[in-house]
Amino acid sequence: MKSFKFLIGFSFLMLFITGLLWGADAIKPAKITPGDKCPVCGMFVAKYPDFVDQIVFKDGAHAFFDGVKDMMKYYFNLPKYNPSKTKADIAHILVTDYYSLKLMDGLQAFYVIGSDVYGPMGKELVPFKDEAAAKEFKFDHKGAAILSFKDITPELIKTLDQ
Numbered sequence: 001m002k003s004f005k006f007l008i009g010f011s012f013l014m015l016f017i018t019g020l021l022w023g024a025d026a027i028k029p030a031k032i033t034p035g036d037k038c039p040v041c042g043m044f045v046a047k048y049p050d051f052v053d054q055i056v057f058k059d060g061a062h063a064f065f066d067g068v069k070d071m072m073k074y075y076f077n078l079p080k081y082n083p084s085k086t087k088a089d090i091a092h093i094l095v096t097d098y099y100s101l102k103l104m105d106g107l108q109a110f111y112v113i114g115s116d117v118y119g120p121m122g123k124e125l126v127p128f129k130d131e132a133a134a135k136e137f138k139f140d141h142k143g144a145a146i147l148s149f150k151d152i153t154p155e156l157i158k159t160l161d162q
Contacts, residue, residue, distance in 0.1 A: 027105060030056055033046065037064075040070035048066045067119035069160050072152055076154045099128065107149045108149075114143050
């Protein structure tokens with residue numbers, strides 16, 4: 001009986017330690033300061049916390065953006081905005097969920113385009129953690145479509161500036 005209790009206790013301890021180790025690889029956003037500027041438009045991003053997004057590189061470098069539109073311009077044209085980096089250098093792409101205002105994995109987000117909600121730079125892709133929230137927002141705010149990260153193209157981004 002003692003060995004059974006020991007085995008159960010040991011198993012829980014291992015699960016706890018494994019959880020801590022997995023947590024070590026969790027997404028860690030960079031801390032925004034009042035002086036941080038969007039590398040695409042030059043705006044101070046801390047003024048727009050509801051729209052702030054970021055790209056974090058494997059070496060710890062990062063870039064902040066005042067909306068998904070500018071983040072995607074940067075992402076699609078790294079040679080222009082950050083010639084020392086490639087897409088392979090990116091560790092995380094983080095976007096701010098519209099309803100919770102929490103940073104989330106931008107690769108997993110659902111984006112509403114064509115709504116009546118504008119960001120600091122005008123027309124914007126509005127990110128959501130789950131598809132149900134994106135559908136509700138799309139209906140409530142006359143959105144045109146819901147997109148995944150892979151559906152976003154440079155051509156689509158250009159239409160947001162017209």
